[in-house]
Amino acid sequence: MSKRGRKYELRSIIITHYLDDHLRSSGRHAFMAGDFGTGKTQAFATIFVEGKSDQFLFESLLKVPHHGSARAGNMVLGPPKLAEFFLLLLPMKYREELIGCAEEEYWTRSLPRLGARRARVIFWTQMIHAWLIFLARPLAGIAGLAWMGKVVDVLLARFLK
Amino acid sequence: MTRDSLGGFEQLILLAILRLPDEAYGLRIQEEIEERAHRTASLGMVYTALERLEQKKFVSSWSGGATSERGGRSKRFFKVEAAGIRALQKSLAATKRMAAGVEALVGGSR
Numbered sequence: 001m002s003k004r005g006r007k008y009e010l011r012s013i014i015i016t017h018y019l020d021d022h023l024r025s026s027g028r029h030a031f032m033a034g035d036f037g038t039g040k041t042q043a044f045a046t047i048f049v050e051g052k053s054d055q056f057l058f059e060s061l062l063k064v065p066h067h068g069s070a071r072a073g074n075m076v077l078g079p080p081k082l083a084e085f086f087l088l089l090l091p092m093k094y095r096e097e098l099i100g101c102a103e104e105e106y107w108t109r110s111l112p113r114l115g116a117r118r119a120r121v122i123f124w125t126q127m128i129h130a131w132l133i134f135l136a137r138p139l140a141g142i143a144g145l146a147w148m149g150k151v152v153d154v155l156l157a158r159f160l161k
Numbered sequence: 162m163t164r165d166s167l168g169g170f171e172q173l174i175l176l177a178i179l180r181l182p183d184e185a186y187g188l189r190i191q192e193e194i195e196e197r198a199h200r201t202a203s204l205g206m207v208y209t210a211l212e213r214l215e216q217k218k219f220v221s222s223w224s225g226g227a228t229s230e231r232g233g234r235s236k237r238f239f240k241v242e243a244a245g246i247r248a249l250q251k252s253l254a255a256t257k258r259m260a261a262g263v264e265a266l267v268g269g270s271r
Contacts, residue, residue, distance in 0.1 A: 094187075098208045100227075100234030101187040105204070107230040130205030 079106045080120050083127040090130055102126045165217070165244075167252040173198050174210050175249050178220060178241050186225065186236040187211070211239060219245030 079102070087099045102123060110119035167175070177193040178185040187207050194202045214220045225236040241249070260267060 092208060093212050094208050094237055096234055097187060097237040098204050100231035100236065101191075101204050101208075103232040103234070104188050104228070104230050126204050129203040130208075133203070133205045133209050 079103055079123045083120075083124045087127050087130060090134060092130075092134065098130065165248055167219075167248050168210075170202075170206065171210055171214060171219075172249065172252055173200065173202075174207065174214060175219065175241055175245055178239050183238070185239045190239070214245065215239075217244070217248075218242060219248055 084099060084103075087095060087102065090098070092098065105126070106119050106123050110122045114122070173194050174190060177190045177197075180193060180197075181189055187204055190211075191202050191204060191207045194200055194207075211220065211222075215222060219242060220239045221242055222237050222239045225238050227233050227235045
């Protein structure tokens with residue numbers, strides 16, 4: 001088979017970042033299987049993480065290397081950095097703990113159950129929701145002032161007629 | 162609402178902390194509320210309510226260990242204080258008094 005038309009089967013992968021520690025500590029082994037043709041720039045791959053009694057499934061978009069090597073390299077499975085940055089800007093006493101919980105939710109709940117893409121959406125949603133809750137009171141105050149302004153306008157208009 | 166009164170969500174938070182002795186931190190509290198009360202709660206909602214309850218001295222907190230799946234960030238555990246228990250008792254008693262006589266309508270006789 002010519003090198004260009006050859007298909008590559010990925011038999012193993014090293015998952016970097018926090019998940020690696022998580023897997024090692026829980027005694028689980030991760031492996032990935034998938035067929036990739038050369039010439040493609042990206043493909044969906046499925047990663048199985050086998051445990052003693054359960055099996056998690058991860059889906060992620062991988063870049064397929066053009067040079068013919070079947071190594072996937074570092075996978076970006078982590079939570080979105082920009083959303084994390086916005087969470088860091090939250091003027092809350094326990095924002096560090098909130099980010100920790102959002103990350104824990106990402107790694108232990110969203111990613112295994114829903115896959116990387118939806119897990120990232122959930123992380124973004126948590127960030128937006130946290131900011132909306134923080135802004136709710138000042139916004140309600142502004143809305144209240146605007147409403148009072150309208151009431152004053154109506155009263156003045158009546159009295160000045 | 163007076164300073165010592167509890168909102169509906171605050172009531173759920175206090176009950177969730179009581180149900181989770183020694184492991185009541187943000188994410189677990191959120192899970193407990195979603196599982197038992199079938200109510201969607203974001204982490205922002207949970208932590209905002211926890212900060213408010215701590216200001217009212219209804220709960221106290223301490224920092225726990227950091228874990229890798231939290232990006233090296235520590236957990237903050239919460240415990241309900243005596244003032245919190247009293248506020249919860251008052252709030253639940255008020256709900257019970259209000260529901261008395263109309264259980265059949267609101268399905269309280271389960």
